[in-house]
Amino acid sequence: MHPIRNNTMSHIELNDKKIQILNVAERLFSEKGFEGTSIRDISKEAKINIAMVSYYFGSKERLLEALIFHKTVDLKLQLENLLQEDIEPLEKVNKLIEIYINRICLNKGIYRVLHFELYNKKREKSLQAFTELKKGNLKSVESIIKQGQAQGVFRKDVNIQLITPTIIGTFFHFHMNRSFFEEIFDLKTEEMFNNYIKNDLTKHIQQTIKALLVYEN
């Protein structure tokens, strides 16, 4: 019997072979884009028959949906845990930044795909699930900032909703122009690049957000 019965991703259990397909798809989608990657590319690298993608996921489009779902479920949880921690507001914001950078680093591929493919209005279904995720994340960020404002540590005339764009946008722009920054910072190896993110870039973003939140004019 065909394993695809309905169109809700959550009902599809993930066996090893499916996860293998998802991992290959993530890498290829991120390297060559959704349209630029063929099912034949995926099946060749994942060492499976081309029919298996349709068999398991229904279609290439649904494969993308499954991929997004599979890779974004646990960020929400991570933020909600941070919210409960009993630490200083500024430290909480710094941890928030680290969580964002770390998560996107871990799932580079899928976040690239998300940005590229979901901009296209056609993929509304995948988009909506992602929008819900972002709304939840925004709520967590809002709570953290408001905690700091209530304690009088953070100024109140900041546009809270635009803080996430500054954090993620800075990081993304850096990543998108990777070869440029590799050149001007002379980051010759993968390790050097990752270290630059972990130290300098993270520090820059934390410094920026701190200045924005505590600076009095």
Next chain:
Amino acid sequence: MHPIRNNTMSHIELNDKKIQILNVAERLFSEKGFEGTSIRDISKEAKINIAMVSYYFGSKERLLEALIFHKTVDLKLQLENLLQEDIEPLEKVNKLIEIYINRICLNKGIYRVLHFELYNKKREKSLQAFTELKKGNLKSVESIIKQGQAQGVFRKDVNIQLITPTIIGTFFHFHMNRSFFEEIFDLKTEEMFNNYIKNDLTKHIQQTIKALLVYEN
């Protein structure tokens, strides 16, 4: 005789029909991606024969190169002019931010394409021209910041090379997640969206960079 003789874009003069093709290509590439847009799509919308793209530009790949060249030549000049203006450092930075946002807004399409397609290592030729542009821009930004530092207005422990990523990255992330922000800010029309960018988003970025540059801890 075939009009394509060599592979340097600068030698190809742009008549009306070519520019028409470039404009359509820009819109479609930005809407559907490079791979997602077919020459037939372009020729249908531009109301030309499919063979004309190859005839004028040589190939789809070279069309992209021509497009990038055509749309990015004058930003450099704009920044160099700003550098010469005799105004306060902070005002200069604010103008810098406005220039960036305005330019990217005007050429939404091509900057989207640049981010998406140039990440792919294959397009090295187009990428290199763009890298040179970015280097020039970075030099202009560096000069502006250093002017402010010399005057004692800006602090000196900021990572100058990472300021552009924060400016452009914030803006881009906002744009990439357009439908999300339309929803949470209730921006129902194109005009409302553009106004939000012009007022609130620009202000947020200026506020952020100002805080980063003048905040003392």
Next chain:
DNA sequence: GTTTAAATTAAACAAGTGTTTAATTTTGCA
């Protein structure tokens, strides 16, 4: 008006696309 080059066209090309089919192999359970 004739000639020559450029512009434009429809058609064909080979290659690649996502998906389906029908047959075969493997698996898990009675």
Next chain:
DNA sequence: TGCAAAATTAAACACTTGTTTAATTTAAAC
């Protein structure tokens, strides 16, 4: 061991892709 469900396969499907060809129309120069 036997059997039914699931997994896997090669092949075919209809369609789209970027590019080229060869023929025709347009434009300009003499």
